[in-house]
Amino acid sequence: xxxxLTLYRWELEKLTAQWRVRAVFGVAVxxxxxxxxxxxxxxxxxxxxxxxxxxxxxxxxTPLVVLVFTTQYALPLLISLVAGDIFAAEDRYGTWKTLLTxxxxxxxVFAGKALxxxxxxxxxxxxxxxxSLAAGVVVLGHQPLVGLSGTxxxxxxxxxxxxxxxxxxxxxxxxxxxLAMLCSIATRNGxxxxxxxxxxxxxxxxxxxxxxxxxxxHLLLTANFEAxxxxxxxxxxxxxxxxxxxLSAMYLMSCLGIGYLLLHRRDxxxx
Amino acid sequence: xxxxxxAVRALDTVELRxxxxxxxxxxxxxxxxxxxxxxxxxxxxxxxxxxxRVLGERVVPHRAPTGVAGFVESPxxxxxxxxxxxxxxxxxxxxxxxxxxxxxxLLARVGLAGRGADQVSGFSFGMRQRLGLAAALLREPRxxxxxxxxxxxxxxxMRDMRALVRELAEDGRTVLLSxxxxxxxxxxxxxxxxxxxxxxxxxxxxxxLRDRAPAPAHHLRTSDxxxxxxxxxxxxxxxxxxxxxxxxAVRAETADLDxxxxxxxxxxxxxxxxxxxxxxxxQLFLAATxxxx
Numbered sequence: 310x311x312x313x314l315t316l317y318r319w320e321l322e323k324l325t326a327q328w329r330v331r332a333v334f335g336v337a338v339x340x341x342x343x344x345x346x347x348x349x350x351x352x353x354x355x356x357x358x359x360x361x362x363x364x365x366x367x368x369x370x371t372p373l374v375v376l377v378f379t380t381q382y383a384l385p386l387l388i389s390l391v392a393g394d395i396f397a398a399e400d401r402y403g404t405w406k407t408l409l410t411x412x413x414x415x416x417x418v419f420a421g422k423a424l425x426x427x428x429x430x431x432x433x434x435x436x437x438x439x440x441s442l443a444a445g446v447v448v449l450g451h452q453p454l455v456g457l458s459g460t461x462x463x464x465x466x467x468x469x470x471x472x473x474x475x476x477x478x479x480x481x482x483x484x485x486x487x488l489a490m491l492c493s494i495a496t497r498n499g500x501x502x503x504x505x506x507x508x509x510x511x512x513x514x515x516x517x518x519x520x521x522x523x524x525x526x527h528l529l530l531t532a533n534f535e536a537x538x539x540x541x542x543x544x545x546x547x548x549x550x551x552x553x554x555x556l557s558a559m560y561l562m563s564c565l566g567i568g569y570l571l572l573h574r575r576d577x578x579x580x
Numbered sequence: 581x582x583x584x585x586x587a588v589r590a591l592d593t594v595e596l597r598x599x600x601x602x603x604x605x606x607x608x609x610x611x612x613x614x615x616x617x618x619x620x621x622x623x624x625x626x627x628x629x630x631x632x633r634v635l636g637e638r639v640v641p642h643r644a645p646t647g648v649a650g651f652v653e654s655p656x657x658x659x660x661x662x663x664x665x666x667x668x669x670x671x672x673x674x675x676x677x678x679x680x681x682x683x684x685x686l687l688a689r690v691g692l693a694g695r696g697a698d699q700v701s702g703f704s705f706g707m708r709q710r711l712g713l714a715a716a717l718l719r720e721p722r723x724x725x726x727x728x729x730x731x732x733x734x735x736x737x738m739r740d741m742r743a744l745v746r747e748l749a750e751d752g753r754t755v756l757l758s759x760x761x762x763x764x765x766x767x768x769x770x771x772x773x774x775x776x777x778x779x780x781x782x783x784x785x786x787x788x789l790r791d792r793a794p795a796p797a798h799h800l801r802t803s804d805x806x807x808x809x810x811x812x813x814x815x816x817x818x819x820x821x822x823x824x825x826x827x828x829a830v831r832a833e834t835a836d837l838d839x840x841x842x843x844x845x846x847x848x849x850x851x852x853x854x855x856x857x858x859x860x861x862x863q864l865f866l867a868a869t870x871x872x873x
Binding site: 323407409411412415578 | 622626643675
């Protein structure tokens with residue numbers, strides 16, 4: 310465990326030293342403000358998006374619109390930028406042999422890297438959530454939010470529900486991170502580790518729009534990005550959240566399990 | 581231990597005995613299994629069958645053995661981190677803390693004094709070799725495994741590296757040094773193992789190897805090869821035969837060769853070129869590995 314924590318600390322140092330990670334965090338902080346500024350400059354609203362019609366009326370709609378948009382199109386890519394490369398980078402630099410000829414075993418190396426990728430995912434989602442909430446409330450105000458049942462949700466409750474909604478996508482986001490790590494280990498190629506999970510995310514999104522595959526739809530990781538809808542109804546329901554957590558945990562454990570086995574069994578004959 | 585890659589048997593029942601406190605040379609042509617053996621000793625490659633024992637302990641497959649450090653092929657580091665940061669990370673993975681003083685001392689020992697704060701991306705190949713040695717020494721190993729450590733170094737750097745390797749052995753460390761340079765092995769090693777096609781072709785002291793070695797080979801060009809060949813007939817200590825690239829292939833020790841050349845002059849045969857093509861040990865190495873043509 311000591312070695313895993315040492316490696317975890319170093320992985321975080323390595324990540325923060327990379328311009329790509331800094332750029333993604335910069336986007337997470339700045340993009341919601343730019344989005345709100347763009348909304349202020351036009352009368353039209355993204356009415357097709359959940360809570361989109363309320364974006365001019367309350368700042369609490371902003372983080373929810375950003376949440377819908379991000380989970381539909383961008384989250385798998387933004388997560389995979391780090392998680393999909395964190396193992397393959399060692400192949401690119403030829404540093405596996407440098408790491409694995411020390412006392413820390415492969416399990417510790419795997420755990421340190423997986424923890425670092427998970428931390429990046431949580432921090433990224435947290436930054437985007439806080440920034441979009443702050444941008445909405447500061448620029449558009451903290452008027453009550455109209456819930457999905459038409460009831461008004463006051464400012465304090467809305468803040469809590471918005472943050473809870475963002476927190477609810479974390480299990481699925483971590484599931485995608487695990488999938489990206491598996492691709493990174495299996496392909497030993499950074500671009501493949503980024504592109505494959507992104508394409509899988511888009512395909513899952515497309516599949517969820519197809520009628521007739523409803524039982525299958527619930528098994529898709531992207532379906533879990535909608536588990537928070539129950540927070541904004543008059544009679545709140547949490548079953549999708551529980552299902553999402555269980556399914557995401559299954560994705561997480563199976564991807565990490567297979568990834569660990571691949572790394573554990575690998576002969577390092579090159580580099 | 582046995583290791584196969586597909587149909588290729590990379591290693592086949594290899595046993596190495598390395599005397600503590602000595603530098604042991606590991607030689608072999610490309611594909612002989614040297615790198616696979618070193619990777620196995622460092623825990624990077626798992627044997628298909630058999631067990632690896634180092635320093636009296638069984639090496640757990642895919643786990644770096646205790647007391648062993650080194651590098652195989654060229655050492656690699658994170659280019660965007662400084663030399664100090666790279667060594668800090670590696671020390672942490674050994675459960676140690678590398679103080680600035682310790683790192684400075686190590687870097688000075690390998691010829692990188694004052695470069696600790698520099699990013700590795702700016703290091704030359706030779707500097708990375710030196711940093712690789714520093715990283716290995718940071719682990720305070722009893723057995724140091726070095727794969728072509730003088731690669732990429734200038735002549736002065738090669739000399740310093742060889743001196744350092746000898747010094748490490750004098751300090752009590754055991755060094756297993758893989759090289760394709762016979763001259764390097766002759767200068768640094770006491771014992772040697774020659775691998776060929778995954779098996780041990782020779783294992784013993786360098787002195788014993790020298791005793792078995794044939795005379796050095798030379799390529800001789802003369803004004804009259806037929807007469808030169810005839811002059812060699814009946815002479816003791818000299819073997820002459822047609823060279824595949826023209827001229828004559830001559831095997832002889834220095835004294836016998838001198839006598840032979842004087843005899844050629846006496847017979848009116850002009851020597852137009854004489855070049856040593858291999859040393860005694862190289863001759864034996866080529867014979868042992870079946871590469872002497």
